[in-house]
Amino acid sequence: MRVTMTERLQKLVDRMQALPEAEQEQYAERFLAQLEAVNGPKQVEAEDHRPFWEVLQDIMSDVPDEEWEQYPEDGAAELDHYLYGTPKRNA
DSSP: OOOOOOHHHHHHHHHHHHHHHHHHHHHHHHHHHHHHHHOOOOOOOOOOOOOOOHHHHHHHSOOHHHHHHHSSSTTTTTHHHHHOOOOOTTT
């Protein structure tokens, strides 16, 4: 019996969904890296020539205010503190 590509892909998806989420991410990253190694990076269909801050504003506009309120106001100034646990500079 010959298995079509669609059936193989469905089997792959089913097996991936049965894994814990962290493992799903690891396998997905490895799979995508392999595809890029074979086929080259994904081509962008249309280039966006807007300044990057406009693109960021568009992306950030989808984030609810409640999410932004969870982040510290001094996050940029105290990045090392929040990432690595170093003492705050302006404490």
